[in-house]
Amino acid sequence: MIYSVQFLRGIAALMVVISHVAFKGQQYNVDTLQWYHIGGSGVDLFFIISGFIMCHTTYNKEVNFLNFMKNRFIRIIPLYWILSFFALIVFLISPNLINSSGGKTGIIESFLLIPNGSKFLINNGWTLSFELYYYFIFAFFLILLLKDIYRYIFIIIYFSAAVLLGIILQPESDFLIFIMNDLLLEFALGVLAFIIFKNVNLSKFISLSLIFIGIFLLTYQNFYKLPDFITLRSLKIGIPMFFIFVGCVSLENLLIATKSLLFNFFNHLGDSSYSLYLVHPFVLSPVAMVLNKLHLVNPYLFSFILITFSILAGSATYFILEKRLIKLGKKQYNFLKYFLPINRKNL
Template identity: 30%
Template sequence: MLIQLQYLRAIAALLVVYFHTILQLPKLYSSPALEMPVVGETGVDLFFVTSGFVMWFTTAGKQTSLREFYKRRIERIVPLYWLFTLLAAAIAFLLPSYLKSTTFDLPHLLASLFFVPWMNPADLTGAMIAPVVIPGWTLNYEMYFYIIFGGLLFAPKSLRPALLTIVLFAMFVAANAFVPESVLGRFYGNSIVFEFLAGVLIAKLYLAKRLAPQGIAITLAVLSFCLLLVGEELKWEGSRFLVAGLPAAIVIYCLVSIDFTRLREWRFLHYLGDASYSLYITHVFVLTGTRILFSKVTIEWAGNEFLFIVACLVNSIVFAILIYQFFELPIARRFKERRQSRVLISEKRPIPAGTKGDSA
């Protein structure tokens, strides 16, 4: 993985944490005095483009079986997500007053566990298509992309981008043409799906060494990142891909064009990039806990809105690091050890009769 994309993963996750933190303010303070920009949701768009890049980058030069590809994706995503989905469902069932964005509903829980888009029963307006763990809606898109991308691994590498484009576009058109008002139509008919394709095309350019000059790349990366946040603050309307996906794609293309090997490594940001999945999945629990803590404390500092924001960010980072270190990493190591043991077993050969060590 390119180190700049690890940095970007950390920044994208922090943007999402900040966005949800600002949304917590009116839940804690009836009339927040602190006017903070409500931005950060587009961290998701950076994740999607990065995901497309990584999938092409890690499979382009390898022979990967369909089974192995899906198995590794499941191992990467499912354990942590299922853990916190079941935790959220348990809290919603036993302590419903603590989770205002989730109510216990068995069909919704099952759909969440198996990455099926489903209307969130807590939203009485019927507008929110989201799983039990609200940020998990992005994982439904990730799994959708993985299913399509993995299914195309049988095709020659030169044809995969074209086939991926055709399948994504066909599904997008079908969703909007035949079932536009249904949950599946609204979900898969969102242009956000093309952000994965943008990441794939950027990876192809990177591997072909068709990159932007360093000076232009740095300038465009900064301008596009600012445009991403400005568009979010001004609530620009239009296709999600054009409004957020395209600036995110430019940011990532420019970043991979920059030679980061000459720069000093930002170790903490690199580490946080490794832990970004834990940060993304767990932060909503930490924000809720921090809000409850601040609401229970009666001393003066609990009324400081800026301190609340800082506490949310710091607590989210610390908790994510703990989950990454003591759950996500051990699980990943366990899966790796099992793969290696299977390889060793498959490589063993029976010793021919009569060789040294045989008993007569």
């Protein structure tokens, strides 16, 4: 386990939660967190982390295509499907409670993570479409039996070329927009971060400088506007998050040596980050309604309660559902070997 990555996972999840708490504040006319505009950048950090972790978990290991995809499926799909099924029940009873911001909700698209422009039952699910795309491309290069460094380079080249092609062609199809989206560069940045992690020993000064620069750039964007010629989200948000990520991972030993209550808190958030990310929308709406009916609309109290209940729900989902589903999946999903040649080295 790389503790700095877990720490950053926790921060990424919390950033997304706080951004949605700010949105709830707007809905109920509670003047809370209206100054906070960069919560969505937690998603960009998640993409960079994914780019890095897939390299870390397969480094110097013999991993075939189907085993890799099976493990990824076990990790993300069962919990997502269970919560999507719960969201479907809510949608069938009261459609306005799902995707209240508007747009067509696609049921089949939600479960299969099809990026055709429809809203998913769990609105956050759109990021999982990108995650699966990255997993597929990463797994594809496993088939070629390349050395790790060459595989990483080809992955970076592929996503860079796809994004460049999208910039040139400016496609209108939702699917083409998806497979050429500039967010894909953030997975490539995660892969690049792993190359740096394995081959470059950054000094504490450089690492801290990268973190400072990244935080400064994000803070500036929170309150001011970048020049109009910088249009790609992967540049505006992805690059600062890349700096922060590389800086933090390079300070892994220092972070471990200075463990504290705050460290342990974010480390736990990292463990439960996927559950927190998926389940918090189910918590925010009913809790906000209750607070509004009770007239508990003090800005600070309103935000604190919503964030606290989200974290508690994420932790409960992690221990009760996510961990058990992963354990069960590792036992049950081995049926693939009876139908597909997953033991062949080139697969």
